[in-house]
Amino acid sequence: xxxxxxxxxxxxxxxxxxxxxxxxxxxxxxxxxxxxxxxxxxxxxxxxxxxxxxxxxxxxxxxxxxxxxxxxxxxxxxxxxxxxxxxxxxxxxxxxxxxxxxxxxxxxxxxxxxxxxxxxxxxxxxxxxxxxxxxxxxxxxxxxxxxxxxxxxxxxxxxxxxxxxxxxxxxxxxxxxxxxxxxxxxxxxxxxxxxxxxxxxxxxxxxxxxxxxxxxxxxxxxxxxxxxxxxxxxxxxxxxxxxxxxxxxxxxxxxxxxxxxxxxxxxxxxxxxxxxxxxxxxxxxxxxxxxxxxxxxxxxxxxxxxxxxxxxxxxxxxxxxxxxxxxxxxxxxxxxxxxxx
Numbered sequence: 095x096x097x098x099x100x101x102x103x104x105x106x107x108x109x110x111x112x113x114x115x116x117x118x119x120x121x122x123x124x125x126x127x128x129x130x131x132x133x134x135x136x137x138x139x140x141x142x143x144x145x146x147x148x149x150x151x152x153x154x155x156x157x158x159x160x161x162x163x164x165x166x167x168x169x170x171x172x173x174x175x176x177x178x179x180x181x182x183x184x185x186x187x188x189x190x191x192x193x194x195x196x197x198x199x200x201x202x203x204x205x206x207x208x209x210x211x212x213x214x215x216x217x218x219x220x221x222x223x224x225x226x227x228x229x230x231x232x233x234x235x236x237x238x239x240x241x242x243x244x245x246x247x248x249x250x251x252x253x254x255x256x257x258x259x260x261x262x263x264x265x266x267x268x269x270x271x272x273x274x275x276x277x278x279x280x281x282x283x284x285x286x287x288x289x290x291x292x293x294x295x296x297x298x299x300x301x302x303x304x305x306x307x308x309x310x311x312x313x314x315x316x317x318x319x320x321x322x323x324x325x326x327x328x329x330x331x332x333x334x335x336x337x338x339x340x341x342x343x344x345x346x347x348x349x350x351x352x353x354x355x356x357x358x359x360x361x362x363x364x365x366x367x368x369x370x371x372x373x374x375x376x377x378x379x380x381x382x383x384x385x386x387x388x389x390x391x392x393x394x395x396x397x398x399x400x401x402x403x404x405x406x407x408x409x410x411x412x413x414x415x416x417x418x419x420x421x422x423x424x425x426x427x428x429x430x431x432x433x434x435x
Contacts, residue, residue: 156276161361
């Protein structure tokens with residue numbers, strides 16, 4: 095019996111030079127006296143607060159993109175037949191042709207050009223970027239985006255209608271480590287004394303919470319005013335909640351990613367000028383094995399819409415179907431799109 099207990103008991107660990115013997119009290123810390131028969135308890139070392147690693151606050155992004163993730167879930171309305179052909183001429187240059195046939199508006203043709211420079215600032219960002227398109231009536235839409243410095247980005251956009259300038263604006267955006275500030279100047283006219291100035295600021299308070307505001311100054315002959323709004327966005331592991339409040343109204347959105355296939359969004363808008371409110375619900379269903387993307391929406395005005403996109407791999411061809419039904423006005427709208435390239 096004694097041999098069995100001896101075999102089952104573990105062997106004592108080897109002694110390390112300078113370590114206390116088994117059963118003896120722990121040595122006292124330097125400068126402290128311990129009475130006989132007592133030992134010092136083991137205490138884990140405490141790091142100073144200034145040496146603790148702090149998680150840096152991320153950049154919150156642009157103010158105008160606070161509700162972007164929720165809006166991407168909703169389908170985009172389309173009417174008639176649209177044929178788009180994309181052609182890449184090089185790694186930096188691409189052209190596209192778009193033919194639109196409509197039963198409500200006039201049919202049109204648009205020619206577009208996209209140029210991406212070689213100044214790479216990130217894994218998917220290169221500057222400068224020039225995007226423009228012109229239709230068969232001579233109307234032009236163009237944007238020029240450039241990274242002026244490491245944290246300063248500028249954008250110039252203008253629009254013409256039948257060879258006449260209709261709208262143009264210039265943006266300057268500064269992206270710090272944990273904030274983004276931007277100023278936009280739209281349609282300035284020094285002789286008449288009119289124009290619009292919009293300033294944005296968004297600050298990360300915590301890794302999940304970002305707060306900011308928007309200030310709009312508009313002036314034209316006989317009229318000028320100021321509109322201010324505040325915004326807050328909370329980002330969780332799989333959801334984003336955003337709220338914007340101001341004198342013009344309120345805008346709230348909630349985005350939730352249920353899994354890799356399903357995403358949902360809820361949007362609420364209230365306008366003090368129009369005295370109207372609307373509530374919308376949308377969802378996006380992605381079926382990667384079938385190369386299908388389905389989007390649907392329904393709002394408080396009883397407008398139901400849906401789009402279905404199908405990629406015909408390995409061909410560079412995509413098909414899209416769109417339909418919207420307004421129950422109150424008893425109107426139905428549908429569209430069909432073919433994208434090549």
